[in-house]
Amino acid sequence: MIYLTYNIIVLIKQILDIDQMKTNSTTGEPITDGVPMRVENLSKNAIEAAVRIKEKYGGKVTGIIFGGEQSSSAMKEAYAIGVDDGIVIKGYSGRNPALTAKVLSEKIKTLQYDMVILGNQSADTYTGLLPGKISSLLGIPLLGNAISIDPEEKEVKVTRVLEDHNVVLKGSYPVIISVSQEINEPRLPAVLQIIKAGKREIKIEKAAVTDASSISVISDRAPKSERKKEIYEDQEKGIPVLTRVIKEAML
Amino acid sequence: MRGIVFSDKTETLVQALTFFRQKMEVDAAVPAENTQPLQEYGAKRLYALQGTGFSDNVSEAILGIIEREKYDFIFIMSTALGREVAGIISDRLGKEIIAEVFDFNLDNSKVRTKRFAWGGKTVTEEESDCRIFTVMPGMTEASRTSEKSEVVQVKLNDSKISLVQSIPKSSSTVDLEHANIIVSVGRGIGKKESIDLVMPFVRAVKGELAGSRPVCLDYQWLSEDRQVGLSGRKVKPKLYIAIGISGQIQHIAGMRGSKTVIAINKDKSAPIFEEADFGIVGDLFQIVPALVKALQQ
Known part of the structure; x- marks a missing residue:
């Protein structure tokens, strides 16, 4: 029996906690001051997927964040879930996926890996471009939108979610895998893991980037709601109104 | 001006062709099996990609067409495959891309586009020299033209990826995009069994049943193809009835185009009421049956 172990790189994105972000009530513009950062939910799914493969087959998980000053706390969260090594590359300046892909791929090229795992989209911009870009820059196949990952000796099998059906795909290592939210339920790390993670070292690097966009x-404004907002707290009054509106729509 | 549109989904492609043919001369690239219903939507040429398409070989084929035809604009419809292809193509061309646009206008040599930002909380209007875009579904209603497209067959190269198996999803017959009335349920319904209590109402209004992201993805009380939201279906029915939906911005982004919105929620401060024309604050398990009764009278 051969025991296979895998070198896995997981790409982690830190975003502004958009659920907590508000927009200015007169101008409609976003208020980003004071809004905390969080690890993007799909990055948590990606970390969980990578850690589960390591736990089952053995290997090592390296996390990479292209971020800024607050990224160390995100990496500590990744450590608590089970990431072994963490690299934070500072210099992230904003939403330019081409630049992000370049910085991340250059780093990945210096490491040993069988699989690169990342989220398929992120909740702030939903561009979903990074998996394709990185696959192109690294010249490796992309197995995207995965809801299951089954590593075998020379190949990995992935169930991919498409709009109207699912497919099972296979590709030879090294591969890049983007995960969909349904792949797993990321664990909540135990307090002990969190304390341990806090003491672990993080490799901090810096990317020199110029953004020529x-x-x-x-x-950049909140779309104005022009709804009537006729809201009833008294059901006796509300039900006849709703019934009328529904009947009109059914005509 | 000339452009090319790629989509692996017929429905979004016909919308995009209807929209872009009014701005420029357009060609389209589609999986070969989709060619038949697409020839009357104004694409001058229809490239039929033959073979099993993956992100790598589809990108290669489109890059080949782009190189020959020297298009001014490249539009890729936002689907799982489309976003991957867009990432690869924009990288290979070394060109800047704007993702998920839902509006596009030419302004002399510049392009003006709109897209959602900050998880759908704002709309960003941008001006750029970009020539490649991913496009959100639902830009416009599709309509036919009298001219038929010329079909050009393109053979896909082998991919580094292989297909092991195709698994059909059981309920892909849901047509939320064309529904007149949509009844959408959220976390507030509490449990899967509650859907049975909502069904008489769905039937009474002759509506389609839909749900929020938690209901469709996290708890799987409803199938995924019924999910309305930024990451799901974008719908614009005549009437959208939100039951037990708090109105997270991800959800609003999927139903904002509805003509009239009704909300039923027990939480008076739920954001859905900001996005509703009519609403009742209260227990949905009392209100919904009462509405069924009132509708039958």
Whole structure:
């Protein structure tokens, strides 16, 4: 019996906690000051997926964050879930997926890996471009939107979710796998793990990046709600109104 | 101006062709098995990609077409495959891309686009020199033209990825995009069994049943293809009835286009009431049966 172990790289994104972000009530513009950062939910799914493979087959999980000043706390969260080594690359300046992909791929190229795992999209911008870009930069196949990962000796099998059906795909190592939210329920690390994680070392690096974008933002505002907002707390009054509205729509 | 649109989903492609043919001359690239119903939507040429398509060989085929035809614009519809292809193509061309646009206008040499930002809380309007975009579904209603597309067959190369098995999803017959009335349930219904209590109402209004992300993905009380939201279906029915849905911005982004919105929720401060035309604050298990009764009278 051969025991296979895997070198897994997991890419972690830290985003502004958009659930806590508000918009200015007069201008509609986003208020980002004072909003805390959080580990993007799909990154947690990616970390969990990587750690589960390590726990089952053995191997090592290296986490990489392209981020900023607050990224060490995110890496500690990843450590608590089970990531072995962490690299934080500082210099993330904003939403340019091409730049992010370049910085991450350059780092990945210096490491040994069988699988690169990341979330398929992130909750702030939903661009979903990073898996394709990194696959292109590394020249390795992309097994995307995975809800299950089954590593075998030379290949890995992945169940991929598509809009109207699922497919099972196979690719030879090294591969990049993007995960969909349904793949797992990320664990809540035990207090002891969190304390231990806090003491572990994180490799801090810096990327020198220049962002030459042709994109200029004309406006960034909350869409105005022009709804009538006729809300009833008295059901006796509300039900006849709703019934009328529904009947009209059914015509 | 000339552009090309790629989509592996017929429904979103016909919407995009209807939208972009009014702005420029367009071609389209689609999986070969989808060619038939697509020839009357204004694509001058329809490239039929033959073979099993994966992110790598589809990207390669499209790059080949782009290189020959020198398009001014490349539009890739946002699907699981589309987003991957867009990532690969934009990298290979070394071109900047704007993702998930839902509006597009030419302004001299510049392009003006709109997309959601901050998880759907804001709409960002941008001006750029970008030539490649991923496009959200539902930009416009699809309509046919009298001219038929010329079909060009393109053979896909082998992929580094292989297909082991295709698993059909059981309930892909849900047509939320065309529903007149949608009854959508959220976490507030409490448990899966409560859906049975909502069904008489769905039937009474002759509606389609839908759900929020927690209901469809996290708890799987409903199948995934019924999920309305930024990461699910974007719907614009005549009437959208939200039951026990708090109204997280991810959800609002999927139903904002509804003509009229009704909300039923026990929490007076639920954000859904900000996005509703009519609403009742209260227990859905009392209100919903009362509505069924009132509708039958």
